[in-house]
Amino acid sequence: MKQLKSKIRRKHFKTFKINFGPQHPSAHGVLRLITELDGETILSVDPQIGFLHRGTEKLLEYKTFLQCIPYFDRLDYVSMMSQEHVFVSTIEAIGKIQVPLRAQFIRVIFLEITRILNHLMAITAHALDVGAITPFLWMFEEREKLMEFYERVSGARMHASYIRPGGVALDIPHSLLDDIHTFILQFLHRLDELEELLSFNRIWRFRLTDIGIMTKEQAKLYGCSGVLLRSTGAKWDLRKHTPYEVYSQLDFKVPVSRHGDCFDRYILRVEEMHQSVLIIKQCLDMLPEGPFKTDDNNITSPFRLDSVRTMEAVISHFKLYCDGFSLPPANLYVGTETPKGELGVFLVTNNTPRPYRCKIRSPGFFHLQCVDFLAQGLMLGDLVALLGSIDIVLGEIDR
């Protein structure tokens, strides 16, 4: 009997390890989470990355600065222009290039459009993971409109490579401004519809509240930024703290919440979209006339008319696209507030037209670290909700 008892005592239940990904429908790409489960409760999560590693940082060292820009589009493929903007601002900071005011406004308009694009994707994909299908499809219609704006301004729906050193690639068509205006007016209604489906949905709140609570200390410790950091109560937004472009002239608020759970992150994203709409509205009103890129033909390609008329223009055009422009030796870090958080570029230049080293600080990488301690003790269904609220894109994490 004693033996039997000790046998029973010795017998313990094995935990259960599952491979969450890389082919999992809600792994947001090719993330692999080795998840240890006790029943449905998560004991530990071990994120494995690198399935989408393309060696971007090394590739950049062999490309001219202008050729580098499209690579940034492809890092985080749901917030394209924000990525290229960081890189371009780094170049501009090193080369001390002046950007005309009109270009700055155009940039801000499209940065905020990008923010809306990203948040729509984040929220609705999150909702899809939690089980609500409809918001995803509804909001994809809005995303489609925004993509069309991308196309009309740059010629490409997604990978625009529109923001260039010294300005933007092309001037914004006047009719597009009208259309953006009509879009933002109706978009607020669409946002309300989204909130009707989600914010006021009991099940949605039931699923999200108090899931994956993060404290301010944890968030700072793990290098979180963006919505993740602000959901814990930290007031930190680079648009306010180190204003770039024309953000200092604009009137907008940065939403902050205290609980740090999934619902907070969701509601912050919704509110940020409202603020983005306000910013776009202001930019449309304040958009000045003037050049959309610098006169410096070493950095920007000359106007088409000039290149036909003058020999110098032809030469500089040829030089720009064959050799590229070189930047003085420097190492500089520039970070901006992308939709996902602080995206930074640490650029080392050595008077050549190519970067000596380009280190990209992607916010998703830091956020993904938190999954382990956030998910401990949650259920398997919560892990999906948590991943969705963290809003990761493997393109920028793996680089």
Next chain:
Amino acid sequence: MASLQRRVGPNIHGYYGVFQPFLDGVKLLTKELLIPAKANFYIFLFSPLLMMTLSFSLWAIIPLSFNFSIFDSRFSLLFFFILSSLNVYNIILAGWSSNSKYAFLGSVRAIAQFLSYELIFGFALLFMLLFIGSLRIFAIIYKQYYIGFLLYPLLPFALIFFVVLLMETNRAPFDLPEAESELVAGYNVEYSSIMFAMFFLGEYCNIISMSSIWIILFWGGFAAHSYGPVFFILKILLFCFLFIFIRSLLPRYRLDQLIYVGWHVMLPVCIGILFFLTSLLALTQSAALTVIATFYRPILSWTGLSRVPLKANSVKFDDLIVDTFNEYSFSILQWMARTNYAVHAFSEGLFYDLEECGYDTQKLIFKNYLQHFVDTYRGNRTGIHSAYFGSPCNINYPGLVGLFQTASLARDVEALTILELSKLKADSEESLLLAWSPYWTYYAHLNRSPLLLNYHTQHEAYSNLSDIDCLLKNTIGPREPVSAEDTFKKFTQFAYYHEPINNVSLLHALDLQLNNRIDFPEYSRAVAWKLRYKHPLHFIYDIFWKSGLTLSRRSYIPMQINHQINQYSFIPDIWAFIESREMRPKPKEFIKDNALELYSTFPLYDNTSSEPFKTEN
């Protein structure tokens, strides 16, 4: 769903893509069937088959009209309950046999989900028992045919039942076993090709059958406020749309939240409603507290009960709950139905001959009939009331209800009214007019009342007047017990000698045999032979009979008779009562004793004729 989500659905093949599902099916059929190496081969193949079988067999109990039902018994709802509970097994088996972690998790979830909704589901049936008094599908539909949709009186409960159906069919927001974003595809993750198609088909089949059950329970099926099967199907489609609407609207519950909702929210609410209603009834039973009942009037109106035209102090709610043990008690709902029918009958001029004779029918309704019922519901359970209801404890004294087996809500009323009128005018000539006795005997036979049959076999040539007398005798005075053996013998004889109701009686003999009430194979075979070439559909009966399958009496009864039988065959009958009192003869002895005897008496059993069972000798 596509239009809900502002997108274009699959609309290429056929108009609005009507062929899309078929093409999907063909695509799945032509795909390769993959079976994982580590899977348990037989269980892996068996579980989708089980899924299909169960979900299709659920269809059997769903009637499309009073004339058409594949399977019907007094326990149809119980049958539904059992089959739908078995449905969880194929998920468990599929998940377990796939030998995949995600599938396994899916099946574990299915078990947890199953446990949390099954109890609520049981309460569903309890409610049905309370309010309908029967688990027979036809009873539920017929009840609603008279009192309208049960949706309104049972609204909170209908909603709960709807949620349970969502859980049952694993649809959003309770689609945990196959949660796409969590468990990839859940229990069917390893399935491909035709096996996956079977799961898919079974699931959708389940949805349709479940929604039809809901519609039968709460939305009148094909009978109430609707015109036959077409309306029924429309309602089902509407309900299926609701399933899809909810799927596109709501996110998914987490597992523990689902269990929480099941055990902590829905179950207490279910019990709460049950206790609330029963305690309300218990309260109002005492006369001193009937005043309180008037304060509950708003609630009662909400539950649909106050549709009973009652005076405040005459409310007796104790009869609201039909207990399943006492066949002679009635719910207020039933009473309403009766009253309504009486009014209807009078107003439609069913008693036009009364009017021809100078009676004021309106006056008769209110003075003699309604007033009488109001009196009885005030507590006066004597006189005609007891004649009508009989004595609940004494089988020898069944009363009119016992005689007719409460066959129809309608016929009872007629019988009672006629009885009442004939008593009033017993010596006048009009009583003859009132006695529609062939009609009565017809129904008496339909419902296999042994008492009335006994009478008829004694007086083969019956007159209208003697029929009335007999009724009065049988119902009001206590009489000798009639043995079932005797009754049956005479019943069968009677069936042969009375041409107008011949077929019906024959069929009932057959029916008795098929339902194993009385085992009497020779006779039923004779009947079968006789019927064989009378109706084009009889080959169906042949098939069932030869294969030994006796699915339901409805599968072989000719249509024109069937209609009338179906309407009245759901009421708990005296045979069940006799069975419960162990008065039923033991079948084997019965065959031995009586088969030969009857064999000789029937002219059909002529050895010279060319009957097929001749060869059996």
